[in-house]
Amino acid sequence: MNWRERLPAVRGRLLQDEPLAPFTWLRVGGPADVLFLPADEADLSAFLSALDPAVPVTPLGVGSNTLVRDGGVEGVVIRLAGRPFARIERIGERRILAGAGALDAQLAREAAAAGLAGLEFYRGVPGSVGGALVMNA
Ligand SMILES: Cc1cc2nc3c(=O)[nH]c(=O)nc-3n(C[C@H](O)[C@H](O)[C@H](O)COP(=O)(O)OP(=O)(O)OC[C@H]3O[C@@H](n4cnc5c(N)ncnc54)[C@H](O)[C@@H]3O)c2cc1C
Structure with a gap:
């Protein structure tokens, strides 16, 4: 089974093949295999504890200093958005x-x-x- 079909359950949002351009200031670049928007710290912690350690994880802030390649980002991109963070x-x-x-x-x-x-x-x-x-x- 593909790792994307075995993702831990979350309270936040898990978006498959999500374009990352809208999440960066330069508005360019390809998709994340999976974009995770955790609901809060507990959600983030539970997700990371249960995620297959072989899956690459890339944190993303507000994207002011990130240029995403057209080929996108492999694995899970985690964006800490919203009030809890x-x-x-x-x-x-x-x-x-x-x-x-x-x-x-x-x-x-x-x-x-x-x-x-x-x-x-x-x-x-x-x-x-x-x-x-x-x-x-
Ligand atoms: C125009 C401009 C002016 C700047 N001026 C200054 C300055 O005067 N002084 C100075 O010190 N710096 C300056 N910077 C750099 C600044 O520190 C960073 O650009 C900015 O704070 C990065 O935050 P971000 O949320 O946009 O990160 P992003 O662009 O989203 O990410 C940048 C990197 O940080 C990682 N990252 C982001 N959030 C997290 C997280 N929560 N946990 C782990 N890794 C994370 C990402 O994986 C990526 O590698 C400047 C940058 C720009 C673009």
């Missing part, structure tokens, strides 16, 4: 907790509103916190 919460006086799907600029705004210095540079960085950490920010 984009939360930004103040913790005590000096700390902020930001989800990997939170926008960099939004995090800078929230930090400024909370009177916290140090994240000003994020105001001009496109993309999500997860993408920024994996890359150079």
